[in-house]
Amino acid sequence: MKRILCLSAAAALVVALCSCSAVDNGKASRSGAKTVNDVLNEAQSGDSGKTDNSEGEFVGDGEKSIADIKCDIDLTKMESNMVTATVNDFYINPENYIGKIIKAHGTFGVYEMPGRNYYLCVMTDPTGCCSPSVEFLLKNERKYPGEYPAMDTEITVIGEFETYFEDGKKYCQLKDALIN
Amino acid sequence: MALIACKNLTLGYGGRVIVKDLNFAVNTGNYLCIVGENGSGKTTLMKTLLGLTPAISGGIVLGDGLKRNEIGYLPQQTAVQRDFPASVYEIVLSGFCGKSGIAPFYTAAQKKEALENIRKMGIFDLKGRCYRELSGGQQQRVLLARALCATSKLILLDEPVSGLDARATEGMYSIIEKLNKEEKITVIMISHDISAALKYATHILHIGADCFFGRREEYISLKKAEVTDNE
Amino acid sequence: MSEIMEKLYFYIQFPMVRKALIVGVLIALCSSLLGVTLVLKRFSFIGDGLSHVAFGAMAVAAVVGLTNNMPLVLAVTAISAILLLRTGTNTRIKGDAAVAMISVGALAVGYLLMNVFPKSGNVSGDVCTTLFGSTSILTLSKKEVLLCIILSAVVMAVFVLFYNKVFALTFDEDFARATGTRTSAYNLLIAMIVAAVIVLAMNLVGSLLISALVIFPALSSMRVFKTFRSVTVCSAVLSVICALLGMLVSIVTGTPVGSTIVVVDIFSFLIFYLIGLLKEGVKK
Numbered sequence: 069m070k071r072i073l074c075l076s077a078a079a080a081l082v083v084a085l086c087s088c089s090a091v092d093n094g095k096a097s098r099s100g101a102k103t104v105n106d107v108l109n110e111a112q113s114g115d116s117g118k119t120d121n122s123e124g125e126f127v128g129d130g131e132k133s134i135a136d137i138k139c140d141i142d143l144t145k146m147e148s149n150m151v152t153a154t155v156n157d158f159y160i161n162p163e164n165y166i167g168k169i170i171k172a173h174g175t176f177g178v179y180e181m182p183g184r185n186y187y188l189c190v191m192t193d194p195t196g197c198c199s200p201s202v203e204f205l206l207k208n209e210r211k212y213p214g215e216y217p218a219m220d221t222e223i224t225v226i227g228e229f230e231t232y233f234e235d236g237k238k239y240c241q242l243k244d245a246l247i248n
Numbered sequence: 249m250a251l252i253a254c255k256n257l258t259l260g261y262g263g264r265v266i267v268k269d270l271n272f273a274v275n276t277g278n279y280l281c282i283v284g285e286n287g288s289g290k291t292t293l294m295k296t297l298l299g300l301t302p303a304i305s306g307g308i309v310l311g312d313g314l315k316r317n318e319i320g321y322l323p324q325q326t327a328v329q330r331d332f333p334a335s336v337y338e339i340v341l342s343g344f345c346g347k348s349g350i351a352p353f354y355t356a357a358q359k360k361e362a363l364e365n366i367r368k369m370g371i372f373d374l375k376g377r378c379y380r381e382l383s384g385g386q387q388q389r390v391l392l393a394r395a396l397c398a399t400s401k402l403i404l405l406d407e408p409v410s411g412l413d414a415r416a417t418e419g420m421y422s423i424i425e426k427l428n429k430e431e432k433i434t435v436i437m438i439s440h441d442i443s444a445a446l447k448y449a450t451h452i453l454h455i456g457a458d459c460f461f462g463r464r465e466e467y468i469s470l471k472k473a474e475v476t477d478n479e
Numbered sequence: 480m481s482e483i484m485e486k487l488y489f490y491i492q493f494p495m496v497r498k499a500l501i502v503g504v505l506i507a508l509c510s511s512l513l514g515v516t517l518v519l520k521r522f523s524f525i526g527d528g529l530s531h532v533a534f535g536a537m538a539v540a541a542v543v544g545l546t547n548n549m550p551l552v553l554a555v556t557a558i559s560a561i562l563l564l565r566t567g568t569n570t571r572i573k574g575d576a577a578v579a580m581i582s583v584g585a586l587a588v589g590y591l592l593m594n595v596f597p598k599s600g601n602v603s604g605d606v607c608t609t610l611f612g613s614t615s616i617l618t619l620s621k622k623e624v625l626l627c628i629i630l631s632a633v634v635m636a637v638f639v640l641f642y643n644k645v646f647a648l649t650f651d652e653d654f655a656r657a658t659g660t661r662t663s664a665y666n667l668l669i670a671m672i673v674a675a676v677i678v679l680a681m682n683l684v685g686s687l688l689i690s691a692l693v694i695f696p697a698l699s700s701m702r703v704f705k706t707f708r709s710v711t712v713c714s715a716v717l718s719v720i721c722a723l724l725g726m727l728v729s730i731v732t733g734t735p736v737g738s739t740i741v742v743v744d745i746f747s748f749l750i751f752y753l754i755g756l757l758k759e760g761v762k763k
Binding site: 315317319320321338342348376377378398 | 519520521639640641642643644646647650651653654655656657658659660701704705706707708710
């Protein structure tokens, strides 16, 4: 009985110590979050006009906004496991996806190679473990870097799945893509 | 012809020699008690007889039509076994493991014999009970029933009463005696208990600095002579 | 609730999800069957040790450039299993030290090789996936699925056919050997089966969590059931239920597959532990 009491007291002490530090951290992160939110708000308000223009610019005159376009596979609505699995499946069973309209949300990335650039939508999973990414080719030719979003900006991309060959290897990309 | 005999057996393990040039023979129906100091090599001898440890030199001869898989064994229990989740019936039935070869299932005859052996050990009402819930004495009876499943000719017991209380010890000895006298099963038993050895055994094997093998009466008179010599 | 059912229904349409569920269930079944023997022989950590060896083998395969790494990984893991599971008092280095040495050594060497000779851009991602199995079960190729199914069938067949031998060897190997059973041959068989199951299970829960898959169902069943057969059956059923539940929850909520399964296993252990306590209390 005495042993149980001692063990319970020790456990309670440990829990109390942990929760103290957690509360402190919570406070810090909340105040930290405020600061980050502030920065984001500033950025958004600063860029809001630009974003509208960019949206108009990328989608093109007379074209619908991305939200209106019907897609076959909507990666934006899936959990991270399934996103990673589906993107992987693009490479394992590409024939199942050819012609399908795919929508994805992530950050903008680019591979600059001599000859051509590869534009990517990178979807990072919360644990940082996997970063499935999807290549896309814009419908309307644009010049890089000026007419593309900045690196690591959040983008949503929608396009038609196709495969292409390069140096004897098969790759996948979304063609006729639209982003915002 | 002897059921099991040792010819110039030298025992040991890890390169160390423990017993040199051991010679003895056990005939059908004998009750041999192996006695000696701790570490004198009793368990090593038993393991060598069973083929678990190779002998350094010399040989073990099986006679009277005895085959390797017809020898029963009651080893000392490990802590893992005392706490094992299995029913008495499952454990006793596993005694037929060596006899079933590659066959995946035990035959109906084997299952019947297992139940019979459980009954012989006086633990029939425990056959569905979990092994780890039994007392030390009951567990030893279960293991003895298992050993019987493996043999009807020769049984080797390694300190079968160690850790048991007086009543369980008495019960164990009387069962073993019954097996020897009524079922004609040859018994080779390691024991720390000299008095019990002298009470039940027909032959004694003493392992130590000087080894002795002979009938119980010879051993008793030898010990008496030693005592008189010392006085 | 209906939202969860809708999501589930939506995801079940994906063939990769159906494949994952089937393979996951088979892996959970095989691991739990072996788990009973391994736990009772006090080899609970063999899963960990062997999976780290498999990790090292995978790293070597990646460096060398093998497209199909399964044969090499299986072979290396099988050899290690045979070495580690060799029961015998004449081993110079005792069981647990041997497991630790080989396991940690393989992990370190594997990680070193993967960093010195990186074959893909995302080394930490690869390592993370292999160690924790985040989505590997969802990204199996047809070949891998087939291999998993075949290996699982073999493991289950061996277990059913040699159930009595496995029991005898687990309870008392000395007795089995003394009474004429060829224990070394069966130990070899068990070692190879263990290696196969470990390599398969890495796809489901990753290296670091394999031990959980092997030991939790066995430990849970042993709290409540009293015969070896009932412990084995309960262990298998429990493992399958926990794996299924864990996979479904992780797919629907986006949590890592391996950890979710293990958490479900932990909960079931607690439940069984309580049931065991209650049973004992009632008896008294």
